[in-house]
Amino acid sequence: MLQHYFDNFFLRFSTESFTTDWQRLEVGIVTGCTISVVLFATAMNLIVKSAEKTSRGPKMASGSIQPPTRAFMDDMTITDKLYVEGRWMLQDIGEIITWARMRFKPAKSRSMVLRKGAIQDSARYRVCDQLIPTVKEKHVKCLGKWYRGSLSDKESIADTESQLKDWLNQVEKCGLPGKFKAWIYQHGILPRLLWPLLINSVPSSTVEAMERTINGFLRRWFGVPKSFTSLGLYCTKSKLQLPLKALTEEYKVTKARQVIMLRDSADEKVREAGVKILTGRKWKAEEAVKDAESRLRHSDIVGTVTEGRLGLGCVTRSQWSKAGQKERRTLIQSEVRRTEEEHRQTKAAALGKQGRWLNWEGVQQRKLTWGDIWKTEGDRLSYLLRSVYDVLPSPVNLKTWGLSDNPECKHCGRPANLEHILSSCKTFLKDGRYTWRHDRVLASIAEPLDHARRFQKNKEKGVLFIPFVKEGQTG
Known part of the structure; x- marks a missing residue:
């Protein structure tokens, strides 16, 4: 069934100017065909397993023996504890690959022989009578990681x-x-x-x-x-x-x-x-x-610990x-x-000034999203960050930074830190500067209410009768 399925595969290529004739596919993986990928992976797995008979693989520091061959689709890695075993394995795999109508590409392959933690230049590998470049000669990159002769990152x-x-x-x-x-x-x-x-x-x-x-x-x-x-x-x-x-x-x-x-x-x-x-x-x-x-x-x-004023059972967690x-x-x-x-x-x-927010009580946390940041102007966002962590250019901060000599408030004579400027200056409090914005909002709301209260409607004088419709009559 498989032979009949793959016997008559034809394909052609099209460009903007011309289209080729139908050609028979003899070697390769058919694009979009899931059976081709499975069969190719199966064949490569047979090739890899057949080469493991000549070597046991390297021994790790933990004592475990790793497999001598690792493969992913058509990429293969061979590791051996002896140089001779690696050469024999390459020879066997080369014969099997040739029988399967495939071939190695030595120019795209790399070899490395380690002895006492150093790369040996004298020991070289060959595939199909072609020399494989060493990692020292040509660096290789695999899955984003570079392998160089220095064996270092x-x-x-x-x-x-x-x-x-x-x-x-x-x-x-x-x-x-x-x-x-x-x-x-x-x-x-x-x-x-x-x-x-x-x-x-x-x-x-x-x-x-x-x-x-x-x-x-x-x-x-x-x-x-x-x-x-x-x-x-x-x-x-x-x-x-x-x-x-x-x-x-x-x-x-x-x-x-x-x-x-x-x-x-x-x-x-x-x-x-x-x-x-x-x-x-x-x-x-x-x-x-x-x-x-x-x-x-x-x-x-x-167990589950309640946070804040939440009741029992409001906080759930996964048990290890x-x-x-x-x-x-x-x-x-x-x-x-x-x-x-x-x-x-x-x-x-440990931060005396920029860590004071730890002592704030009754302040609700605010978590900015990217949507909130898009809607906020850059200057307002900068002011928001600097005000929370007390790095605004207040007189006290300017004195600390060496940019000013007088850290006192010009209106009351006290140290003008961020808290004093925003809510603690007595002069501003008497003048109503802290509540001016709030008062203006209340005034805009109270004005139409006061106008509606003073507006007098014309009331009709005399007795107001309520019409009553008896049974059988129409209104």
Whole structure:
């Protein structure tokens, strides 16, 4: 049936100027045909399995033995613990590939022989009597990750940092308002940064340096001074919340998810490989995952805690002991985010001026969405951010910054900080300046009411009779 199905495949190509004749398809995968893909994957799987007989595969540091061949469609990776075994395997696979009417492309392949942690130039591989270039001679990129002769990610990290600066500078020069530039970073630049941070061994200190670069551009785009704390950009429990995500937080969540995926993989070989996620000395992904799991187990013991004035049963949460594998992965990522937010709260408590919002009582939190930001003018948004974190140019702040010598109010002689200017000056209170706007609104409402009260309607004099219709009569 399969032979009859694939025996009469014909195709032709069309362009704007001409169309070719019908041609018979003899080798290849038919576009849109699901059977072709399945059969090709089955054939490649048979080829890969047939080559595993000559080698047991490399032995990992954890003690597990990995398969010598890995393949995805027509891409294949061969690993052996001995150079001779790798040469034999290439020879066997070459014969099978030739029999299957396929061929290797040595120019697009790469080889690497390691001995005591160093690449050996003397040991080379050949396929079909053609020399395979080494990683030192030609670098290779696979799924976004560069493999070089140095066996290090330093060059890839430097390229990522340079690319980030180029992207930010291009957005800076695009001529759009600052809020649109911030949206481009959130939905365009940040997602593209996470993949290089995932596949490369990037230290957390390097990610923090990249975040400081991003913070400088975001402050300029939102119209706030350089002294504006980064907590005002990313804090999720402050009185004023922006729809921005911190690069450091997303990096930690990504690395934690990578640890869980490798540790709890459905593939036994992946679980036993013992792959270590390198994140530097400042922050460890494995330790963060263990800490998140211990906190989730402790929360199961404590139970659901009521927040604020909510009644019992108003707050629900997923229990760690009853959660499945996918739900546990989500819980761990949420716990890593919660830990990062606690660190921000700790930093905010150490800020004497820009962290005063922690002591505000009875103030409702305001979470700005991108829709709210679109409707708000840039100057008003800048004033809103600077007023919450007390970085407006008040006389007290100007004195602190060394831009003025007199921090006192010109009307009452007291220190003119932000609270004094907005609501505490006695002179302004007597003059009615704090209530002027409110009074004007009330006056506009009271004026038509007073006019309606004074308007007298002409009432008819005399006795007013009510007509009564008896039974059988018409009105």
